[in-house]
Amino acid sequence: MITRIDRRMAKLKDEGRPALVTYFMGGDPDYDTSLRIMKALPKAGSDIIELGMPFSDPMADGPAIQAAALRSLKGGHSLAKTLQMAADFRKEDDETPIVLMGYYNPIYIYGTERFLADAKAAGIDGLIVVDLPPEMDEELCIPALKAGVNFIRLATPTTDDKRLPKVLQNTSGFVYYVSMTGITGSALLDTAKVGEAVQRIKAQTELPICVGFGVKTAEQARAIGGSADGVVVGSAIVSTVANLLGPDGKVAAADPAEAVATLVGELSQGVRSARLAPAE
Amino acid sequence: MNQPVAPNSFRTGPDEQGMFGIFGGRFVAETLMPLILDLEKHWNEAKNDPAFKAELQALSTHYAGRPSKLYFAENLSRHLGGAKIYFKREDLNHTGSHKINNCLGQILLAKRMGRKRIIAETGAGQHGVASATVAARFGLPCVVYMGATDVERQKPNVFRMKLLGAQVNAVSAGHGTLKDAMNEALRDWVTNVEDTYYLIGTAAGPHPYPELVRELQSVIGREAREQILEQEGRLPDVIIAAVGGGSNAIGIFHPFLDDKDVKIIGIEAGGRGLDGAEHCASMNAGKPGVLHGNRTYLLQNEDGQILDGHSISAGLDYPGVGPEHSWLRDTGRVDYVPILDDEALEAFQLTTQKEGIIPALESSHAIAHAIKIAPTMGKDQIIIVNLSGRGDKDVHTVAGMMGMEI
Numbered sequence: 001m002i003t004r005i006d007r008r009m010a011k012l013k014d015e016g017r018p019a020l021v022t023y024f025m026g027g028d029p030d031y032d033t034s035l036r037i038m039k040a041l042p043k044a045g046s047d048i049i050e051l052g053m054p055f056s057d058p059m060a061d062g063p064a065i066q067a068a069a070l071r072s073l074k075g076g077h078s079l080a081k082t083l084q085m086a087a088d089f090r091k092e093d094d095e096t097p098i099v100l101m102g103y104y105n106p107i108y109i110y111g112t113e114r115f116l117a118d119a120k121a122a123g124i125d126g127l128i129v130v131d132l133p134p135e136m137d138e139e140l141c142i143p144a145l146k147a148g149v150n151f152i153r154l155a156t157p158t159t160d161d162k163r164l165p166k167v168l169q170n171t172s173g174f175v176y177y178v179s180m181t182g183i184t185g186s187a188l189l190d191t192a193k194v195g196e197a198v199q200r201i202k203a204q205t206e207l208p209i210c211v212g213f214g215v216k217t218a219e220q221a222r223a224i225g226g227s228a229d230g231v232v233v234g235s236a237i238v239s240t241v242a243n244l245l246g247p248d249g250k251v252a253a254a255d256p257a258e259a260v261a262t263l264v265g266e267l268s269q270g271v272r273s274a275r276l277a278p279a280e
Numbered sequence: 281m282n283q284p285v286a287p288n289s290f291r292t293g294p295d296e297q298g299m300f301g302i303f304g305g306r307f308v309a310e311t312l313m314p315l316i317l318d319l320e321k322h323w324n325e326a327k328n329d330p331a332f333k334a335e336l337q338a339l340s341t342h343y344a345g346r347p348s349k350l351y352f353a354e355n356l357s358r359h360l361g362g363a364k365i366y367f368k369r370e371d372l373n374h375t376g377s378h379k380i381n382n383c384l385g386q387i388l389l390a391k392r393m394g395r396k397r398i399i400a401e402t403g404a405g406q407h408g409v410a411s412a413t414v415a416a417r418f419g420l421p422c423v424v425y426m427g428a429t430d431v432e433r434q435k436p437n438v439f440r441m442k443l444l445g446a447q448v449n450a451v452s453a454g455h456g457t458l459k460d461a462m463n464e465a466l467r468d469w470v471t472n473v474e475d476t477y478y479l480i481g482t483a484a485g486p487h488p489y490p491e492l493v494r495e496l497q498s499v500i501g502r503e504a505r506e507q508i509l510e511q512e513g514r515l516p517d518v519i520i521a522a523v524g525g526g527s528n529a530i531g532i533f534h535p536f537l538d539d540k541d542v543k544i545i546g547i548e549a550g551g552r553g554l555d556g557a558e559h560c561a562s563m564n565a566g567k568p569g570v571l572h573g574n575r576t577y578l579l580q581n582e583d584g585q586i587l588d589g590h591s592i593s594a595g596l597d598y599p600g601v602g603p604e605h606s607w608l609r610d611t612g613r614v615d616y617v618p619i620l621d622d623e624a625l626e627a628f629q630l631t632t633q634k635e636g637i638i639p640a641l642e643s644s645h646a647i648a649h650a651i652k653i654a655p656t657m658g659k660d661q662i663i664i665v666n667l668s669g670r671g672d673k674d675v676h677t678v679a680g681m682m683g684m685e686i
Contacts, residue, residue, distance in 0.1 A: 056585040057459065057571060059466045060309045066453065078583040104307060105570045109584030131570065133313040135297065135306050156311040158473055163314060181311050182471040 001148045003125045004097040005173040008047055009208045009229065018225035020271045021210050022264055023050035023101060023234030025068035026085050027077025029245055029256070034072075036257040037241065038089050042096040044261040045268025048210075049089075050128065050232065053082050053102030060130045062185035064235040067242060071249050079106040079115075083122045090123035099126040099152060099173070104140065112140055116147040126150035126173045134166045141170050154178050155201055164204050174208040174230060175201060182213065185235030189214040195227035218270030225274030233267055290537035290613050293604060298487020300607035306486045308573045311470045316573075320488040322393050327495065332388060339384050343417070344374045346381075346499065350507035350664070355634040356651075363517065363657035365650050367667040368504050368532060371639065377669030378500060378528045379410035379481060385496035386479045387414040395477035398422040401465040403430055403458035403524065404595035404642065405437025406669050407481030412446035422446040425464045428456035430594045437673050455588040458524075458598040462572050482525025483602035486573030490602050497531025504664055505535050512662060518543045518653070521666035522645040523616065524560070524596035526605045528668035537613060546605060547645045549591035550618030558590040562601050563609045563616040576603040592621040592677065593641035595669075623648040625681055628671060640669035641677065 012019050022041050027034050041049050054069035054077055061069070086098050100119065107115050107129065119127075127144055134141075134153070141151040150173030158181060159167050168175065177197060179189040198209050211224050212232025221231045240259050246252040293300040306316060326332040340346040349369045357365045370378035390398060398415045400422065402408030408424040415422035424441055428450040431438050441448050454460040462485075469478045483493040508516055519536055521529035523546040536542045551559030559565065562577040569578040571586055579587040579599035591597040608614040624641055627648035632638050639647060643666070650665050657663070671678075679686045 054585075056454075057463050059463050059572070060311075060470060062467075073585060080583075103570075105578075105580070105586070106584035108570055108575075109567075109580065109582070130309050131307045131573075133306060133308060133310050135313065154310045156309075158311050158314045160314065167310065178311065181473045183467050186471070 003148070003150050003173065004095065005048065005099070005125045005150055008097050009174060012047060016275055018228055018271050018274050019047040019210065019230035020045060020221065020264070020268050021048040021050060021212070021230050021232040022046040022237055023052055023232060024237050024241070024260070025052040025054060025065065025072055026082040027054060027072035027075055028068040028238070028241060029071050029249055029251060030075050031077065031081060031085065033251055033256055035085055035088055037260050038085065039092065040257045040261040041264060042093060044264035046264050048097045048099060048230070050099045050101045050234065051082060051086060053079055053100055053106060055103040055106060058103060060183055062183040062235060064185045064239045064242065068238045074249065079110050083118050086124055087122040094123070097125045098123060099128055100124055101128040102130070104129050104131050107140065112143055116143055116149060120147055120149060124149060126152050128152045128154070128176060130154070134169060137170055145170060145172065152176055157181050157197065161200065164201065168205045168207070171207060174210050175205060176232065177201060177209050177211045177228070179211050179213045184213055186214055189220070191223045194224060198227045218266040221267045221270035222274045225271045231271055237263060286611055286613070290608065290611070291534060293607065294487060294491055298491070300604045301610065302568065303576050303603035303606040304487055304490055304574050306573065307570045307575065308486045309470060311473060315473055316486050316488070318393070322389060323488050323492050326389055326392055332392070336385055336388055340381070340499070344380045344384060345372065347503045348372055348500070350504055350511065353635050356631065357654065359634055360651060360654040362654040362659065363661040363663045364659070365654055366508065366516070366662065366664045367637070368500060368664055370500060370528065370666060370668045371637070371643070371670035375406070375410045375413050376672065377406040377410065377640065378497060378531060379407045380413070381499055381531070382481065382493050382496045382527060383410040383414040383479060387418050390420070390477035390479070391418060393477065396420065396475040397472065398477055398479050399425070399465050399468050400479045400481060401425045401458065401461040402481060403427070403461070403597055404593065404640070405430065405434040405441065405673060406595060408446070408448070409437050409440050409444070411479050411481070412441040412444035415446060416444045423468065424448050425451055425461040425468070427458060427461045428452040430457055430461070433677055434594055434673055435676065457588065457594070459586065459588070466572070482527040483530045483604060484525045484572060484574060484576065484600060490574065490604055493527050494530045494534055494604060497527050498534045500528065500531040500666065501533060501535035504532055508662065508664060515539055515542050516662040516664045517657065518545060518663045520545045520547060520646045520649050520663060522547045522596060522642045522668065523601060523605060524549070524598050524642065526602040528666050530602060530604055532666040533614060544614045545649060546614055546616045547649050548616055548618045549593060549596035549645060550620040551590045551592070552621060554618055557587060559618065560589040560591045560596050560598060561618040562599055563606065564618050566599070568606065571600055574603045576600050576606045577609070592624060592681070593645065595640070595642040596645065617649065619645040619648045625678065627651055628678060637667070638671040639667055640671045641674045643668045644671070
């Protein structure tokens, strides 16, 4: 089954440039602002959208995304509302791929089968569920593949060559390479090391490789985009939203959607120039 | 939930995937997956290695002071006028609780794996102190994550950890309790994968931790079984233990699980009552979900967001429970009942007055249930309560509850 992700990745391959994958937290700081941010992303140059599903205990996330999840939940957001947001977005845009990213428990409580049916109906193309390694594939990965939803797996620096086939086995859409051991939004990454890792994974799969964790600037996006098929930016976007909120966690004077669009525009220039410059 | 069929033996779990029925498993980020597979491999080797067993045995005897005594609480039993109550005296262990049993085993494992740095989470601080203790003994740096609320209510233990050379990191996320400390410990581990050993304090988390911690704590039940046979010539009628994550409870329960005539009761923190949100009775008022690497009963809302809960006892202040307890609940082998803050406090005072033993607030929950049921039982019947820790750490909390200042 071909998803929007497959089509978008094929198109970018033809264009000879990496994808810009942008993560934001659904419902942060409120439903309407968050939906406007989502709509602004493709217009500013994002190729694939990662829609964050808030969870009370995001064990693999740093302070920026932890705080965003709490703001979202405090505002009454839920998994049902995240799916609604995707459906609202789809009324205007039927091309941009949407990947849901988060943790397993809200999906488990929603009910796996019901979740997959509703996600599919809302126009979701892929899932990234941080706490479901290949050892737990029966839980959601296999049902998702059967339902025609991509299950995008994380590969990390601790995933060695021996383990890699297991990680790649049921992965589809793309492989998300986590550039470092650590939580989201951590320090600067080592571009050369990331390039080596991307090559190592490419030796074992035809799937596109997107790299995330620690990419904050257009320059980093350009550098990573030199070797990867896509660059994921998350915490920088979430922090941009947070910086414009008042002490009460609500939108103050400036519009977060505009600020996010500005940042994503810059990042987009980064990935668009990634393959133009001679290899370093 | 479907009621699982009762197995031939309750002592064979988990299966190769780390499951106890539908509970347990390995719900962790990919970064940690190779680490827990490596841990499983080393643990399987270590537990069958006579040298490992001998070293653990020697430390347990000469450093921790095992075996712990099985004490007949004669005054309390007479006062209640029913069953004979015995205390398994884990409070007499080095560091003052059952936590040392697990820490000694895991520090030997860490050493065997060549790990250079220890991290741990703690609620009441008993596990933090035990971790800091074994880290000092084996010359490894130790970082303990502790909820900010718990840092405040368990000051003596915070100071003990610091004296022992550990770094105590207060975690202010959420309610600042054990759940938040565990999140932060997992974040540390996922960052420092090269050199760090995560010394989990309870029989929860991703496989193999629930099994590993249970095996290290089962020494409590093995000893208690031998001791009661020696002292009374028969097995007890009832065993009671408090359940937070549930390591002291699974430790005393496990060797008795296949003794059908022994009634086993786990006590959850009923806090201020199960009607509201101020309790930690995940198996009485929660439902199965996935958190901290395993599927188990959790306090959560209809969206699958984890709730904070409440207990007077920091060690029971956790919205989940070890996965084997969830399975023992669903199979019906173990009954899990709540005890309120006030009932635990009364048990704390009565035990102190009648027996000259100041029990931890966690253990006081277990004693409170014995106080309830002993009068309904015959004088020839026997209850064993796991007195999992001593209460010196709780005197500030208790004074506060009694309206006193110290």
